[in-house]
Amino acid sequence: MQELRIDEMEVITVGDENFTHSMTAVFDITGRVREEAVLGILLTSFVIVLLGLGMVSFTKDVHNLVIVPIEHMIRLVHEISENPLGKDLSLKVDDNKKHKDDGMETTLLIRTISKIAGLMRVGFGEAGADIIGKNLNITHGADAMNLLGTGRKIDSIFGFCDVRQFTDTTECLQEEVMLFVNRIAHILHSIVVQCDGAANKNIGDAFLLTWKVNNNSSNGDGGTEDDNNQQCAASAHNYAADKALYSFVKTMVEMSRHEDFLCNFSPRALAELYERMPGYKCRIGCGLHFGWAIEGAIGSSKKIDASYISPHVNMSESLEGATKDYGVSILMSEPFYNLLSSEAAAGCRQVDSIKKQEGDDVVITNLYTYDVDLSIDFSLRDEDKKRAKRKKKKEGVRKKVLGSNHRKTQFSLFEDDKTASDDRRRMSYLPNNNAGNHEDGDGLGKLPSIKTSNDFPNVWNTDEDIIQATAHFTDELRHSYETALNAFLADDYEHAKIFFNDVLDASDGKDGPSRFLLSKIDRMKA
Numbered sequence: 001m002q003e004l005r006i007d008e009m010e011v012i013t014v015g016d017e018n019f020t021h022s023m024t025a026v027f028d029i030t031g032r033v034r035e036e037a038v039l040g041i042l043l044t045s046f047v048i049v050l051l052g053l054g055m056v057s058f059t060k061d062v063h064n065l066v067i068v069p070i071e072h073m074i075r076l077v078h079e080i081s082e083n084p085l086g087k088d089l090s091l092k093v094d095d096n097k098k099h100k101d102d103g104m105e106t107t108l109l110i111r112t113i114s115k116i117a118g119l120m121r122v123g124f125g126e127a128g129a130d131i132i133g134k135n136l137n138i139t140h141g142a143d144a145m146n147l148l149g150t151g152r153k154i155d156s157i158f159g160f161c162d163v164r165q166f167t168d169t170t171e172c173l174q175e176e177v178m179l180f181v182n183r184i185a186h187i188l189h190s191i192v193v194q195c196d197g198a199a200n201k202n203i204g205d206a207f208l209l210t211w212k213v214n215n216n217s218s219n220g221d222g223g224t225e226d227d228n229n230q231q232c233a234a235s236a237h238n239y240a241a242d243k244a245l246y247s248f249v250k251t252m253v254e255m256s257r258h259e260d261f262l263c264n265f266s267p268r269a270l271a272e273l274y275e276r277m278p279g280y281k282c283r284i285g286c287g288l289h290f291g292w293a294i295e296g297a298i299g300s301s302k303k304i305d306a307s308y309i310s311p312h313v314n315m316s317e318s319l320e321g322a323t324k325d326y327g328v329s330i331l332m333s334e335p336f337y338n339l340l341s342s343e344a345a346a347g348c349r350q351v352d353s354i355k356k357q358e359g360d361d362v363v364i365t366n367l368y369t370y371d372v373d374l375s376i377d378f379s380l381r382d383e384d385k386k387r388a389k390r391k392k393k394k395e396g397v398r399k400k401v402l403g404s405n406h407r408k409t410q411f412s413l414f415e416d417d418k419t420a421s422d423d424r425r426r427m428s429y430l431p432n433n434n435a436g437n438h439e440d441g442d443g444l445g446k447l448p449s450i451k452t453s454n455d456f457p458n459v460w461n462t463d464e465d466i467i468q469a470t471a472h473f474t475d476e477l478r479h480s481y482e483t484a485l486n487a488f489l490a491d492d493y494e495h496a497k498i499f500f501n502d503v504l505d506a507s508d509g510k511d512g513p514s515r516f517l518l519s520k521i522d523r524m525k526a
Helices: 030-082 105-124 126-136 166-194 227-236 240-257 267-276 311-326 382-402 410-416 422-429 464-470 475-489 493-506 512-525
Strands: 009-015 022-028 152-163 198-203 206-213 284-299 304-309 330-333 348-358 361-370
Touching: 030 105, 152 166, 152 240, 152 304, 152 311, 166 198, 166 206, 166 240, 166 267, 198 304, 206 240, 206 304, 206 311, 240 284, 240 330, 240 464, 284 311, 311 330, 311 361, 311 512, 348 475, 348 512, 475 493, 475 512, 493 512
Parallel strands: 284 330
Antiparallel strands: 009 022, 152 206, 152 284, 198 206, 284 304, 330 361, 348 361
């Protein structure tokens, strides 16, 4: 008994009512105590294991749903700050987890940050990349932002293009003019980005595009290169000038090819458009210039625009405005022309020589154009021709089955009515005249897929569209115009008129520069 602990003994006392006589018994309950101890140990162990498993499970969920997404958000912000224009971000929501994580706050935050990054990339553009990166790297102050600092001097090619007859088009299309402008922008921006350019400003009917040039490969002040080194100058800056010119030429071709896409409006808008401008075709004019500019933010803390300030930017706009006078689609300055490869320059011609004020000096600079014939039907390529051939074959089978006296629809009536105008037939053939259709392209309709070649400078001799568009203006015509221009610049107006008229006769009166300079000669003689 002495070896037992108090917990291992159970004492029971029995006595009479007055406890005069009593009996006490001591029982050994060691077995029961040991059993209870074992059960207590098991219960404690079970609770520990249960808490451990719960903690592991909770930690895993916290890691997957909180810590990992937060780390991804931080990495995403760092990637955006280092490369604001980068599209290939490392963080993307997996398709397998897309539905599983829908509704999770962290998933919504990640998607929101990704969308904000996309909006900043589209809103600020290439000119605002430094602004985005600099402000995302500011860590002090919750609302600290540095938007309106000093600018940065860069050398760039500036391209300015303007939609022809836009005022009349706007009055006809009314609210549908937004579809019209955005469809043009889709074609233009798609080609420019593929040619290593960047869209900067969208000013209603006008667009400003840029191609930055390495400072080490240019003279920065808009000066000229030696003609003998033209090919070296072109390759030194990765054919930026070739890409800029090719972008605009290709845009004009694709706009002609996708005329139905651009002018896919409601019947009311189309009727007003073709009534005011019969035979309307969507056309643009382009100006290209090379020079320096200051890149930075313009505005205030209420609203800023990331853009460029420079007389060279204004020069590209002035060149575009002059295209209407010279009757051409593209005008290029001499500094830009000197950056072209010999393959691209072979298709260019000097149209005039003008005086330009640079500070206190008057500089004579040449103007060039790239002759493009947009009256050619670019709409039918090889695959389109095959499709049209199959359609014609099916139509022949249908006529055999139905006979020649089948009921004619509105479309077949237009087909047989030889007096119906081309515009009226074209309005009926448009694939989708309902301008409110938002099934594809954010309401723009089915967006055309446009691919360009990056085989510079060989693209000028291999691209079928370029070859077809430039075939009308031969080297002989180019030589005749050069002779006329030299006579004009030498004030030999009589001989200049003879050669200008020769060029007009050979081009069926369509050569705009010849007509402009002839009218200029007549004004000077008057």
